[in-house]
Amino acid sequence: MKPTLAALAVFAAGCGGISYGHAPAYVPLDEERRVVESARPYDADVVHHPEEWAKRRVTLFGIVESRSAGTGGQALLRLTVRALEPENLCKRKGDDDSCRVTVGDRDLGVVWVLAPLREEDDVGPRAIGQRSLLRVLGSIGQDVSQADGAPIVHATWYRQWPVSEYVTPATTSTVR
Numbered sequence: 001m002k003p004t005l006a007a008l009a010v011f012a013a014g015c016g017g018i019s020y021g022h023a024p025a026y027v028p029l030d031e032e033r034r035v036v037e038s039a040r041p042y043d044a045d046v047v048h049h050p051e052e053w054a055k056r057r058v059t060l061f062g063i064v065e066s067r068s069a070g071t072g073g074q075a076l077l078r079l080t081v082r083a084l085e086p087e088n089l090c091k092r093k094g095d096d097d098s099c100r101v102t103v104g105d106r107d108l109g110v111v112w113v114l115a116p117l118r119e120e121d122d123v124g125p126r127a128i129g130q131r132s133l134l135r136v137l138g139s140i141g142q143d144v145s146q147a148d149g150a151p152i153v154h155a156t157w158y159r160q161w162p163v164s165e166y167v168t169p170a171t172t173s174t175v176r
Helices: 003-014 030-036
Strands: 058-069 075-082 099-102 110-115 133-144 151-161
Touching: 030 133, 030 151, 058 110, 075 133, 110 133
Parallel strands: 110 151
Antiparallel strands: 058 075, 058 133, 075 110, 133 151
């Protein structure tokens, strides 16, 4: 492949429609599909029974409320857990580019996530910060937050959406 074509391919792979999933329904990335297939959806009602979670990985969607420095150069993120909506909201019917990943308005509890961030998610215009949406895969540690006693998920993989790349039903007037 010529250098110009290679650069174009890399640019196209990074465009919002691909990485942020602009489609009428949620579309997991290939890597995402592989890593979350054996994970259990996070359930705040049973998370306090460590014997049920000790050997299983969990996956969850959450909106970042705060970010601080964690141990070992990782980020410590406080998230409100949200349910993925069955359909994404779109501004214009039939226009996939106007669709955004959609999570519910209801807060399903708080978790803390300890995550090693990729460089592009650590600093810069698309850095993970307050109001970013994350899908996290990880394990629930035996440790809990000293701030509020909420569980800490040790992330092994994540996907992030900046504020402009996802919606909740309350934040937008769109069509399905």
